[in-house]
Amino acid sequence: MSAKKEIWVFAEQENGKLAGVVFELLSEGRKLAAKSGYTLCAVLPSAGGKPMHQELFNYGAKKIYNVEDPRLQTYQNDYFSKVVYSLIEKENPEIVLYGASTIGRSLAPTVAVMGWAGLTADCTELDFDTERQILLQTRPAFGGNIMATIICPDHRPQMSTVRSNVFKKERVSENETGEVVEVKIDLSGVKERMKRVESVVEEVNTVDLKAADYIVSGGRGVGSPENFKVIEGLAGALGGAVGASRATVDAGWISHHHQVGQTGKTVCPLVYVACGISGAIQHLAGMQSADLIIAINKDPDAPIFDVADFGLIGDLHKIVPEFTKQINALRS
Amino acid sequence: MNIVVCIKQVPDSDKVTIDRETNRLNRAGVPSIINPFDENALEMALQLKDKHGGKITVISMGPPQAEEALRTALSHGADEAILISDRKFGGADTWATSYTITLALKKLADPVDLILFGKQAIDGDTAQVGPGVAHFFGVPMITYAKSCEVTENGFRVQQVTDHGYNVWDVEKPAALTVVKEANQLRMPSLKKKMAAKKAEIPVWGAEQLQPDETKIGLSGSPTKVNKVFAPPVKLNKEILSGEPADMVKELIYKLREKKVL
CATH class of the missing domain: 3.40.50.620 (HUPs)
Structure with a gap:
């Protein structure tokens, strides 16, 4: 054929x-x-x-x-x-x-x-x-x-x-x-089996992951819902958006609107900062095409380092606030 | 009301790793589960049954051990289960799978009012079998359903979209794929668990379904796997360690050098 x-x-x-x-x-x-x-x-x-x-x-x-x-x-x-x-x-x-x-x-x-x-x-x-x-x-x-x-x-x-x-x-x-x-295609023979009665566009809060130049994402290593403040702090300093791994969304630490990965959103920012994310490739599938990837993780063998351009080995709870502080200093 | 829920047994993908030497999946010891999104389809069926009565039949296509997933579904409250299994069905892609499942739906004794699927399976992530079956079976399809209410002639369905939601009126029989936000699967009851263990689960193979043999398994599948490989690894990466303040200082210097800050 x-x-x-x-x-x-x-x-x-x-x-x-x-x-x-x-x-x-x-x-x-x-x-x-x-x-x-x-x-x-x-x-x-x-x-x-x-x-x-x-x-x-x-x-x-x-x-x-x-x-x-x-x-x-x-x-x-x-x-x-x-x-x-x-x-x-x-x-x-x-x-x-x-x-x-x-x-x-x-x-x-x-x-x-x-x-x-x-x-x-x-x-x-x-x-x-x-x-x-x-x-x-x-x-x-x-x-x-x-x-x-x-x-x-x-x-x-x-x-x-x-x-x-x-x-x-x-x-x-x-x-x-x-x-x-x-x-010309004749649709008159197609029976109307379903009808749309309403269509609503929701402004899903402020998470515009798809348009963000900078995304800072938290994974299981963040440890608790409260600790997402650290992630938000860096995202704020960079003027970016907050992302999350499936594990944190499933645990109820953060809303699913933030989820990046195969079953979440696919993103393509200028810089993606993965904090405490081990890098189940379910997650990698959603962010691998970022221009530049920074991974922060205390486990030097975490698979996230396989896709990172820069890897920082250490405690995110110390590194991320330091990162925020230095960015703020730079911007002021 | 007769509801059919199509479920798939999948390896718990969070626990699957890849052997970077051989490019093969390490599947040994990885537990099999009901595809998580199919749990939402099952719960939607259970809630409809709670409200309107009827019967829930769960169907799964897979190897003989997929029977285990069907027993789990029964323990959560499904009434009957059917396993579609035959060596001849092996290697089916989404096209041949949709065709085969449809034959089973056509063989059911009672007319079907609603067919539910999870929005996608976590192993293949294709989201193609639901719409495929709907077309073969000849019923309208709404994807990404978050809720479903019974109306006079069919169902009112809320569909999650990329930017919000749609509400559809669809006539019955209809097929839906269900999203995670819809609900959470109830716990199995002890009584049902016991009954599920003993339940008779018919196995339908090629002999029962009488398929067109050119449309099943590997030969009925338009798509073929050409090559499987490990996700690429970045080669020019820089790993920093030491004091946080020093690491961050160096990182920021390099980011500015690359003009991304």
Whole structure:
């Protein structure tokens, strides 16, 4: 079976606003396109796609499959899976990438089942094997204790989901152009089995881990909920956010909004300071792509030191306050 | 109301380590547990049953020892358990797993009103089998459910999203994947624990499920594992030790040198 030499990025949007992960996927998709010679395309189901086209081109899409229907204003699994699968059936692309968002993680597995396609979740690395002409999809498994490269040799398309903040977004320019393919897909036959009656955006306190330049995270070594003040102190001095390991969240020391890791948030700050975190790779999977990692731990054999750029061996309860003090002195 | 809860037996991943010489998982002595998110699915089923009555069937696909996870689920209050197990099902990826579980759902004697899954399993972390089964079985799917109430024609479900939540009205039968924030699994009762030990758990294999043999196990799986390796280790790291004040001073100097401070 010969598939069309195209790489598709699912252009996730709600109410005409594209999700940030779309730009990250396009940026990474450009590298795959360069290596494979395939064409990078965006698939945009929406209630009105035109205002979003320029940005998709700017991040590297050469072609946009534009599907419009009032029923595609917000996400509904039955409508969106029908649209994406119909398009795949018609165009038969080699590769389809989705954000590993609430939406992507509903849509992608549904489409995979519809088309007997391969799907690899939460990839942290994508590469193209030019010899075998296949996508290499690398992801953590067993809580991140091990990395696996997954391939899909005989089925098409090859599909992956990728979390936000795993790949960096990079605009090509501000006035890229490309082709728009208008596609009509008839949704009248899709029975409305579910209806969204309310959608609420919550300002989850002040934890903006995804946008923070500096993150200071505490693990089991912090010792108690009260001791998180030490972590907050350093985060405050650096102007950053507070993160936490799963162990501390499970112990009820801090809210799950702070959790970094495979089952928490994936973050990509300039500097990540891991305090008293042993480095179960479940945690590492969520912060490994930070530009610079500082580990503070009293156990010199802790696996966190494997991924650290700087390791400070010693008692966090002494080192972190000292760090805060010296930063404050520097800033004043 | 008939509720099916699909559970998976997983190694307690916090206790899994990797042998950096051989790149193999050290699984010896690592305890097996019910996937923690599946516990939330089970508790959601139990709460619905408390309120509306009905029957809870737990299903698990896995090797023969997955029976242990099913007995645990029974001790927490599930009514019946079925194990899907056959050598032929081994090596299944999420596609082939979804297909196989769906065959078992179709074989159940009573019509199903609600199918519950944990939001993902902690060993594979794919979150793909729930939506896969929902499509094969032909029912609507809501992922990341935090709560579920019975309505006239189906369910009202609160779904956790990346930025808040959605509320959905979904007709029955439906499938949901359940998040940790939903609840906490109740303790097993002594009486149920005793009963669970003796419970009869049917094992359904290829003979019972009559699958299309090209769609099960390794051969039915579109994805293959190409390579397994240890997570990368950073090579140019600097380890500091000594007095906190000195370490921090040196660190800050280096951070400024790298222009990140």
